[in-house]
Amino acid sequence: MSSAGNITDDLCKICDGRIECAPTAILLISLVHTLYGYIGPEPDYFGRSNLPPAAPQGPLGRPAPQPPAPPAASDHKYRAFGKHKFLEESGKSYEEGPDVVLSDRELEYDFVVVGGGTAGCVVASRLSENRKWRVLVVEAGPEEPKMALIPGLTSEFKGSSVDWQYAMRPKKGFCQNRHELGCEVVQGRVLGGTSAINDMAYMRGSPADYDEWMLSGNEGWSFSQLLPYFKYSEGNYDKDIAKNRFFHSTQGPLDVGRYPYVDDNVDVLLSAFNELGYNYTDINGRNQLGFMRIQTMSYFGERVSSYTAFIDPIRKLRSNIDIETEALVTRVLFKDTRGSVRAIGVDYIKNGTKTRVKAKKEIILCAGAINTPKLLMQSGIGPKDYLEYLNIKVYNDLPVGGNFHDHLSVCLPVIKLTKTATTSRFSEKLKDISSYYAKGTGPLSANFQVVAFLETSLSDIIGTPDIEVRFRGHDSNMYYDRIDICVSLLTPKSRGQIVLNATDPVFGKPLIYPNFLKEQSDEKKLLEGIHEIVKLFDTEVFKTASFEFDPLPILNNECKNYEKVSEDFWACIIRHFSNPLHNYVGTCKMGSSKDPESVVDNNLKVYGIANLRIVDGSVIPKITRGSTAAPIIMIAEKASDLIKTTWY
Structure with missing residues (x-):
């Protein structure tokens, strides 16, 4: 009985409040797990699971750390590592408790790729095409679980062991419906990275985005110069879209198409936009303004992450690529020769062992817009004053961690369904699982499907969108009787900051200050987008389908005290129901040497450091108009x- 109880507890943790943990729900999740496997436990970098059972127990049943007395400051055997001190010979970490053993392996590769995520998998695959080059990928997370391939379960991976489980600093101006938790942060800690747990949307953004990059000093990054790279990846199997050969390709490794399952609500939403006068468009083509049934990184009902597209097909065929999973890189190693600094390797910890790897050619950081700046700063590249305050040796004073931004989204669960609700009995859900397992069809094979791009009166560039609207089932992608309208700001002016945790720079979670809505124009654009989208409720299509506007779910707060049609009311709603869209960018900005905010040049090389390149969303100087997975690839x-x- 206790064993069964533990399984139930584990499943309840997995559903994390998004699926009711009733007996029927447990049975349903159990069946999915039986077919596709478990997500797995948290990565164990320090080998704590290997400790003998007799070890003294601390709070929550964890082993109580028993560190020896710290060494004298003059002892040359110890080296400062952030605020951690490691013993050269034994590798003991006095602040972590369990011993960290220093590996006796001497590893050397041509290229070391830090992070096997959305960008890292692509880079590793392409570089390993040269069989003379040896490539190592160091990924902090596990192998991609089979469950991650199911589109209908996308929301279940937020906050799980394949997510970094970061949070933004609580602020009063946004995400207030999460109370003291602050805005959630979703970042994949798994092979494939965030592309293994995101909403799978394939959106390139507007051509104007990339032309802006070039005009701001990044030669070689205009849309006409980048379109071939989009097409080089893309394997579009949607005949309606792929026939436009100027913008699309059918030959790339990244499968792009639409979900095989469409419920009645998708058709209602598309028809309502048509009634309002918007055009059906290919948002990845010439004109982004309008609406469409979304293109996704999927193949006939199964997720296609950057891992499944770029690494999985070649992993066993190429002996020159090695992948270390559940391995945490703790710093980049530098060699300073008469003021000339170059990156020479990395240290990583895996299962209680610290390993050093040298790179003959380059270190390539692909850890994402949060962990890449964190790793740079704890290695000695970043704002000089703060790093010196943390006793970290500074190799170059650069604005690492600044320019942090994302698409802020306001999700309102206000569409109440009657005739077209997709809620099902347990027996029907069992049939859906069987159908998906056997044929790859049914509700499990789809995620949100309808997206629209709108232009407000405050648009920066005429003819380009600054508002994205998407629709999703409330609390479930599959079985719902209410739809969330999510209005997202595509062109935010507000900028935030990533800061090292002063208490524990290396192993502590970074401090994320988003500063959402700091610029007044951001709120005004969102407000205009909300006013435009509520016009859907006046359409004959909505009325015929019995799509009702139900404000009760958004009034369980102080917003109910405002006059319902006032701007103050909607400003209150924005503060309460805003959340990041998890397209984090900008923290290692690409720019010219004259730009005081830039960290890398237009070749993505870190200023002042040889043999160190950054390849991920952190280099994006200004966020693209849409989800960032496709631009990062x-x-x-x-x-x-x-x-x-x-x-x-």
Whole structure:
């Protein structure tokens, strides 16, 4: 009985409040897990699971750390590592408790890729095409679980062991419906990275986005120069879209298409936009303004992450690529020769062992817009004053961690369904699981499907959108009787900051200050977007389908005290129901040497450091108009060409 109880507890933790943990729900999740496997436990970098059972127990049943007395400051055997001190010979970490053993392996590769995520998988795959080059990928998370391939379960991975489980600093101006938790942060800690747990949307953004990059000093990054890299990845199997050969390709490894399952609500939403006068468009084509049934990184009902597209097909065929999973990189190693600094390797910890790896050619950081700046700063590249305050040796004073931004989204669960609700009995859900397992169809094979791009009166560039609207089932992608309208700001002016945790710079979670809505124009654009989208309720399509506007779910707060049609009311709603869209960018900004905010040049090389390149969303100077997975894969494709050109 206790064993069964533990399984139930584990499943309840997995559903994390998004699925009711009733007996029927447990049975349903149990069946999915039986077919596709468990997500797995948290990565164990320090080998705590290998400790003998007789070890003294601390709070929550964890082993109580028993560190020896710290060494004298003059003892040359110890080296400062942030605020941690490691013993050269034994590798003991006095602040972590369990011993960290220093590996006696001496590893050397041509390229070391830190992070096997959205960008890292692409870079590693492309570089390993040269069989003379040896490539190592160091990924902090586990192998991609089979469950992650199911589109209908996307929301279940937020806050799980394949997510970094970060949170933004609580602020009063946004995410107030989460009370003291602050805005949630979703970042994949798994092979495939965030592309293994995101909403799977394939959106390139507007051509104007990339032309802006070029005009701000990034030569080689205009849309016409980048379109070939988008097409090089893309394998579009949607005949309606792929026939436009100027913008699309059918030959790339990244499968792009639409979900095989469409419920009645998708058709209602598309028809309502048509009634309002918007055009059906290919948002990845010439004109982004309008609406469409979304293109996704999927193949006939199964997720396609950057891992499944770029690494899985070649992993067993190429002996020159190695992948270390559940391995946490703790710092980049530098060699300073008469003021000339170059990156020479990395240290990583895996299962209680610290390993050092040297790179003959380059270190390539692909850890994402949060962990890449964190790793740079704890290695000695970043704001000089703060790093010196933390006793970290500074190799270059750069604005690492600044320019943090994301699409802020306001999700309102106000569409109440009657005739087209997709809620089902337990027996029907069992049939859906069987159908998906056997044929790859049914509700499990789809996620949100309808998206629209709108232009407000405050648009920066005429003819380009600054508002995205998407619709999703409330609390479930599959079985719902209410739809969330999510209005997202595509062109935020507000900028935030990533800061090292002063208490524990290396192993502590970074401090994330988003500063959402700091610029007044951001709130005004969101407000205009909300006013425009509520016009859907006046359409004959909505009335015929019995789509009702139900404000009760958004009035369980002080907003109910405002006059319902006032701007103050909607401003209150924005503060309460805003959340990040998890498209974090900008923290290692690409820009010219004259730009005081830039960290890398237009070849993605870190200023002042040889043999160190950054390839992920952190280099994006200004966020693109849409989900960032496709642009990040494009950046990785272009970076791979830049690296090949350098070393051939």
